[in-house]
Amino acid sequence: xxMGLITKxxxxxxxxxxxxxxxxxxxxxxEHHHQNQEQETTTTAAVAAATTNKKPNNFNLFPNSSPLRxxxxxxxxxxxxxxxxxxxxxxLFTTLLLFTLSTLPSSAATTAAAARxxxxxxxxxxxxxxxxxxxxxxxxxxxxxxxxxxxxxxxLYRRGSRxxxxxxxxxxxxxxxxxxxxxxxxxxxxxxxASRSDLLLLFPSKMGSFDTTILGENESFFKLLTQYKSSNNxxxxxxxxxxxxxxxxxxxxxxxxxxxxxxxxSNSSExxxxxxxxxxxxxxxxxxxxxxxxxxxxxxxxxxxxxxxxRWACYPMLLGRVRRNFKHVMLVDVKEYLLLGDPLGRVxxxxxxxxxxxxxxxxxxxRKTQSTRQKTVNPGIVMGGSRxxxxxxxxxxxxxxxxxMQHRKKNSITESGLFTQLVGNEFxxxxxxxxxxxxxxxxxxSLSGSNSKSGFLAKNNALIRRGxxxxxxxxxxxxxxxxxPIDSTVYSDx
Numbered sequence: 001x002x003m004g005l006i007t008k009x010x011x012x013x014x015x016x017x018x019x020x021x022x023x024x025x026x027x028x029x030x031e032h033h034h035q036n037q038e039q040e041t042t043t044t045a046a047v048a049a050a051t052t053n054k055k056p057n058n059f060n061l062f063p064n065s066s067p068l069r070x071x072x073x074x075x076x077x078x079x080x081x082x083x084x085x086x087x088x089x090x091x092l093f094t095t096l097l098l099f100t101l102s103t104l105p106s107s108a109a110t111t112a113a114a115a116r117x118x119x120x121x122x123x124x125x126x127x128x129x130x131x132x133x134x135x136x137x138x139x140x141x142x143x144x145x146x147x148x149x150x151x152x153x154x155x156l157y158r159r160g161s162r163x164x165x166x167x168x169x170x171x172x173x174x175x176x177x178x179x180x181x182x183x184x185x186x187x188x189x190x191x192x193x194a195s196r197s198d199l200l201l202l203f204p205s206k207m208g209s210f211d212t213t214i215l216g217e218n219e220s221f222f223k224l225l226t227q228y229k230s231s232n233n234x235x236x237x238x239x240x241x242x243x244x245x246x247x248x249x250x251x252x253x254x255x256x257x258x259x260x261x262x263x264x265x266s267n268s269s270e271x272x273x274x275x276x277x278x279x280x281x282x283x284x285x286x287x288x289x290x291x292x293x294x295x296x297x298x299x300x301x302x303x304x305x306x307x308x309x310x311r312w313a314c315y316p317m318l319l320g321r322v323r324r325n326f327k328h329v330m331l332v333d334v335k336e337y338l339l340l341g342d343p344l345g346r347v348x349x350x351x352x353x354x355x356x357x358x359x360x361x362x363x364x365x366x367r368k369t370q371s372t373r374q375k376t377v378n379p380g381i382v383m384g385g386s387r388x389x390x391x392x393x394x395x396x397x398x399x400x401x402x403x404x405m406q407h408r409k410k411n412s413i414t415e416s417g418l419f420t421q422l423v424g425n426e427f428x429x430x431x432x433x434x435x436x437x438x439x440x441x442x443x444x445x446s447l448s449g450s451n452s453k454s455g456f457l458a459k460n461n462a463l464i465r466r467g468x469x470x471x472x473x474x475x476x477x478x479x480x481x482x483x484x485p486i487d488s489t490v491y492s493d494x
Contacts, residue, residue, distance in 0.1 A: 146211070149260045149285040150321065153292070155211065156261045158218045160283035163255040166197035166344055167326040167386075169318070170334045171311045174204050178213045180466075183474050184334045185217040186481075186491075191462075192342040194221070194281055195244040198258070198326075201286040201334070202314060204307045210286070218284060223490045225279055231486065239484040245279040258283050259325050292317050301404035308379075308415040309400055315393035319386065327352070329389040333380035338444070338473075341462030344383055352385035354433040355392055357423065358441055377436060379419035381463065388432045395428050443467035444476065 149156040168188075172181065188194055203210060228242040257263055260283045289307070292314035298305045319329065328344050347356050360378045379396075382389060399422050403413050423434055443465045466473050481487050482494035 147261050149287070154285050154287040156283065156285050157211070157214045158281075158284040159261050160198060160258045161278060161280050162252065163258050163325070164196060164198045164282045165255075165326055166193070166328045166330075167200060167322065168193060168197050168330045168332065168339070169200045169202060169315070170332050171202040171307065172204065172210075172334045173307050176335050178209045179474055180335055181210060182213050182217060183477060184338060185214065186220070187477065188339045189217060189221040189224070190240050191339050192241075192244050193339055193344065196252075196280070196282070196342075197330075197344070198260070198282040199284045200318075201284075202292075202311060203286060203288045204310075205290070206288050214284060214286065220490055221281075224487065225281070227486050227490065229279065239481065239487055242279075245281060248280050252280065259322065260285055287314075287318070289314055298400065298404075301401055302413070306415075309413075312393055312397045312400060316390070316397065319390040319393065323386055323390060326386050328384065329386045330383040331381070331389065331393075332383075336380045336465060337441070338464050338466065338477075339462070340464060343381075343462045345462070347384050350385065350435075351433060352387040353391070353431065354435060355382060355384035355388040357382060357434065357436045359436060359438060360440070376416050377420045377423045378441075379415050381441070388434075391432050392422075392429065392434075395432075396422055399428075441465050444473050445471050 146155045146157065148154060170184070188199060193199075201210075201214070224240055225242065225245060228240055229246070289310055293310060296305060296310070297313050298310060302309065315331070328347060330344055332339065347354060350356075358378050358381055359375050382392065396419065399418055400413070403418055407413055422428065423436065441463055442461065445467050478491070478493060481491065488494040
């Protein structure tokens with residue numbers, strides 16, 4: 001009786017230990033496998049020793065297999081099953097964890113994207129359906145909700161009404177002021193280029209004052225466009241020609257949406273109904289050099305790197321990404337030039353490899369003679385086919401690196417000198433059709449004395465220079481613009 005109790009308790013203890021070991025085997029199958037191997041080795045050795053002590057049975061030619069081998073095979077299958085179950089549980093837990101983590105950010109990003117689409121859908125809808133309500137356009141003036149312009153980079157200040165085939169890349173220098181930027185934008189929005197090209201501003205750094213200036217001029221442009229469209233007066237061609245923004249060809253109407261920002265899904269019936277009344281205007285966006293040239297590729301050759309040279313390191317990346325979207329490109333200096341008309345009209349009929357440049361004449365003090373005058377090619381204005389401008393910018397970047405390695409005095413390298421030398425090298429630019437115009441770009445001082453209202457913004461003056469004189473360009477331009485009734489009500493500084 002006692003022995004039976006002892007045996008029963010031992011069996012119960014062994015069963016509980018076996019259950020506990022089975023529970024641990026799910027998470028530690030390898031340790032149990034090593035223990036089984038040690039037990040199997042000990043048992044096999046004991047059986048072998050017992051077999052050698054016994055006499056061989058000559059009459060048993062086919063001995064039965066040992067039950068120990070069956071137990072070993074069962075333990076081996078059990079180990080495999082436990083290993084498989086543990087791996088499956090681990091994979092299931094990892095999958096659930098990753099799914100939970102990936103679900104939370106996506107919902108927030110979807111909400112932000114929906115808000116951005118709603119923000120940039122408002123100006124287009126109100127311009128096409130209710131053009132007599134300029135107050136509805138004020139929702140685009142919040143620079144805190146600006147979206148990215150291209151592949152997570154840049155700021156999109158205004159999304160155009162359609163995809164444009166021309167791009168104006170205007171770079172700002174370190175000394176550019178918000179008032180100078182305001183004057184450039186104000187005249188650009190009044191020119192023909194605003195109706196058929198996108199404007200890309202390249203800044204040396206991010207400045208909140210520039211964002212406020214750009215958004216303010218966009219708002220004034222919408223008001224000006226709305227009021228001239230509704231009034232349809234006879235003197236609009238002298239100050240602001242609204243017909244360039246309304247008359248579109250069939251090809252221009254079917255050009256699609258701009259490449260900048262997120263694509264807006266709209267109702268096709270609504271688009272067809274307002275297609276004839278919707279004005280055409282390009283996008284306005286901005287980048288800083290840290291986004292297009294994050295490593296400052298010229299820092300190892302020049303110290304410091306001025307904006308006039310670093311901008312050439314940004315053009316290959318920028319123009320390479322949009323090479324399939326634009327046929328003509330213009331590179332212009334915001335501080336030096338003002339756009340009034342349509343300068344790209346001179347290169348639209350040329351080949352994609354053509355580039356049009358201008359000359360500037362400089363000389364010593366006193367009377368300029370033929371011997372003292374020196375002609376240099378102006379790098380502040382470059383326009384032509386997208387392929388030719390891209391190749392020229394790549395060659396200019398290479399020439400900057402070469403010159404910096406040859407000159408010991410790094411400060412002696414100037415943009416105008418390198419650019420003039422590059423244009424004269426026909427071997428380097430053998431794949432670019434360079435045309436240097438002998439016509440000089442007029443200065444603002446030479447046009448400020450015109451008494452006629454149509455003389456200052458005449459169609460033949462597509463491009464002017466601010467000049468180095470002490471003339472206040474902002475006061476001269478605003479005096480002319482504020483002389484028109486509608487314009488004086490749009491701009492607050494009139």
